[in-house]
Amino acid sequence: MVVEHARKHQVDTLTHFAAKLSLSCKGMDIELDNRLAKFRSALAKGVDFELFAPQIGEILTLLKNQEAQQASHQRELHNSVLDAGKLLQKTKGLPDDARRTLRHLLDHELNNVQSTRDFIPLLNRLVTIYHQALQVKLTIPECQQSAMQPSLAKELLNLANDLVFEDETADQVKTIKNNISETDSVDDLLTSAIDIIRIIASNISKERQSAQSFLVSLNQTLEELHHSIVSTSKHSEAMGAEFTALNKRIEDKINNLTAQTQSATSISSLKALVDYELQSLSEDLIEKERLEQQDRDMLLNSFQAINHRIGSLESKLSKYKKRLHEQRFKCLLDGLTKLPNRAAFDERFHHEFHLFAVQESDVTLVVIDVDHFKSINDTYGHSAGDKTLQVIAKTLQMSIRKSDFIARYGGEEFVLLMPGMPLEHANKPLEKLRKAVKGIPFKFKDKQVEITVSVGATQFKKGDTPLGAFDRADDALYKAKNTGRDRLYINK
């Protein structure tokens, strides 16, 4: 009984073990899976060994085949890892470290692989190296792109800000500006640039058409004037001939009357003669009067027509002049903030510089830049960013003296010229200006937001070039930014 008991225990343990072992082959082959499942259920039921002995034979054959298949799979896997590695070795720009690891992996570690499982860490490293290679491949063109993107976007935005159009064109420019600030792809920037060029080109052509139409009407008026003068002078010539003939006729009649009167023999015949001749003379005089009136009317009409034409031409001309003036004015005005723009600043800057060269008076030059402006755009959107710039511009404008000149230099940067302001006195008004911006109660999405500016100042110095002076102010701004922002830095 004891032996029987021990044997049963061994059989049970082995049965359990066999069942568990059979599970480790699961998933290799469907046929094998089915057979092993039957085998396990027979074991569980305690079926007689004789009954499932043939099953074991078949399973063994299947397992043998499986072994051969596994070996061939492993060879295939080995070869494909080797091929993939070799291909990766050829990738240009692969980091040195990765290349070294890859060589070691292919030359040594791959040969030590004994089972499919051993491939897993190997494949893992291969994938990491592949990823590094891919990064390098992608970042070569893209790193140039991403490095270029912000400055390109800034340039384009500045350009778009300088475009001042009306109505639907203004809306188009607004959409383009939104696109520029919302994208981080160079392709999108290129599309926006092309859109801007298209808008400028179409406006140039519109402007040309309007100039052409003005020239056409000027030409027409001149032609009409010429025509009118020619026809008036022709008419006057014709009239002159008629007048001469009429005068001659009147003179002849008076001479005839004189002669006839002298040769008259009786009062009654004289009376009849005088009556007849006076009648005829009075008809001629009426005719003369009519001709003169006709002449006057003709001249009057002609002058009225010319006057009218010149009047309409004059009004067209003054409209055109106004538009040209506005265009020039607009060209010097920043569309968003309505402050003078960079072109206006350049003009004024050079003028002040010229005055300084002559008079050597004190001129303080200031550069003001909004702090972390990008994050305002990123957090609250481009429209909120635009509105912020408008409010800041207004505050800056209100914080300066009448004699100062402030302009939007581009993006979130403003420049201020303070003629007659020595640098040693500039501290107070500039601090006031900085605090005025800081004190603006901005509110975005119901959140109170404080926005600050960094300010760099310098003054014109003897021997300066305009660029030198500007660089000094820019350096001061750089220092204000690098020492914590929200501050004024004065560069003497």
Ligand SMILES: Nc1nc2c(ncn2[C@@H]2O[C@H](COP(=O)(O)OP(=O)(O)OP(=O)(O)O)[C@@H](O)[C@H]2O)c(=O)[nH]1
């Ligand atoms: N909304 C709006 N954003 C603009 C305009 N012009 C330039 N910008 C944005 O202003 C941001 C300026 O960012 P950065 O030059 O990186 O400077 P910043 O974020 O202000 O940071 P610091 O100057 O270093 O404090 C960019 O995101 C531009 O896209 C504009 O007209 N409207």
